[in-house]
Amino acid sequence: MRVKFSKMHGLGNDFVMLDGVSQRIRLSPDKVRRIADRRLGIGCDQVLLVEPPRHPDTDFCYRIFNADGGEVENCGNGARCFARFVHERRLTGKQHLNVEIASGTLQLNLMDADQVEVNMGAPLLEPEQIPFRADRRAESYPLEVNGETFTIGAVSMGNPHAVLLVEDIQLAPVRELGPLLAVHSRFPQGVNVGFLQIETPSRAHLRVFERGVGETRACGTGACAAMVYAHQRELVEDKVDMHLPGGALTIHWSGPGQPVTMKGPAITVFHGQIIL
Numbered sequence: 498m499r500v501k502f503s504k505m506h507g508l509g510n511d512f513v514m515l516d517g518v519s520q521r522i523r524l525s526p527d528k529v530r531r532i533a534d535r536r537l538g539i540g541c542d543q544v545l546l547v548e549p550p551r552h553p554d555t556d557f558c559y560r561i562f563n564a565d566g567g568e569v570e571n572c573g574n575g576a577r578c579f580a581r582f583v584h585e586r587r588l589t590g591k592q593h594l595n596v597e598i599a600s601g602t603l604q605l606n607l608m609d610a611d612q613v614e615v616n617m618g619a620p621l622l623e624p625e626q627i628p629f630r631a632d633r634r635a636e637s638y639p640l641e642v643n644g645e646t647f648t649i650g651a652v653s654m655g656n657p658h659a660v661l662l663v664e665d666i667q668l669a670p671v672r673e674l675g676p677l678l679a680v681h682s683r684f685p686q687g688v689n690v691g692f693l694q695i696e697t698p699s700r701a702h703l704r705v706f707e708r709g710v711g712e713t714r715a716c717g718t719g720a721c722a723a724m725v726y727a728h729q730r731e732l733v734e735d736k737v738d739m740h741l742p743g744g745a746l747t748i749h750w751s752g753p754g755q756p757v758t759m760k761g762p763a764i765t766v767f768h769g770q771i772i773l
């Protein structure tokens with residue numbers, strides 16, 4: 498089966514975008530792994546499969562798969578790429594889109610100069626919603642890894658995130674601690690691990706070890722989760738420029754119950770066909 502795709506990225510977090518509206522596509526974890534393989538396939542952090550809407554009040558739905566083949570609930574950089582993709586493929590002419598994903602509905606606004614703004618919804622903070630094993634909800638939790646105790650924030654943006662504060666982002670133990678925390682038994686569905694350095698109340702630095710992928714150049718849901726954790730601890734204002742290795746996202750959050758918004762670029766790199 499030959500399948501048309503677009504290769505896209507949001508701040509270097511890269512995607513293979515598949516149009517399942519005008520093509521019939523059956524994905525399996527093995528096919529996803531082959532597409533994502535940087536030597537044997539196209540290469541990407543995530544595969545996004547765009548499909549027709551399931552509900553009358555949404556424009557599309559899309560499914561998200563990590564490079565390891567696992568299907569996940571949400572992807573912030575992918576949301577921005579999705580909005581640009583459906584326009585470039587002429588699947589819609591709308592600038593404002595309502596889209597259904599596994600974790601709920603997102604509202605997207607396609608802006609000028611490659612920028613897309615996404616209403617990512619309100620964060621979930623109850624341990625069982627994340628899911629995270631804890632007796633009660635708290636701002637921070639002690640978490641033991643190999644006999645050492647770390648302080649983390651636990652936030653769901655539809656998908657699970659652990660956030661750790663660090664003094665210096667360049668020295669953050671992303672490669673050492675990331676893989677251990679990502680499969681920690683207190684996160685029964687695994688977790689994305691963000692290392693956050695606050696520079697000023699409106700500027701921060703973040704590196705993310707993503708579940709099912711490894712360290713990526715950017716993670717949109719990770720940036721939102723980091724914002725929520727820092728805001729709860731009164732370390733930042735309502736608007737923060739979150740600097741990731743691939744570039745900056747602007748994140749807004751005004752507090753509990755409010756939606757988090759994320760603004761940043763979505764770039765198309767090339768189009769092609771793959772034999773699946």
Ligand SMILES: N[C@@H](CCC[C@H](N)C(=O)O)C(=O)O
Nearest residue numbers: 572573574656708716717718
């Ligand atoms: N890169 C994404 C997040 C993709 C999913 C994540 N790895 C997970 O397993 O939840 C983003 O930009 O949010």
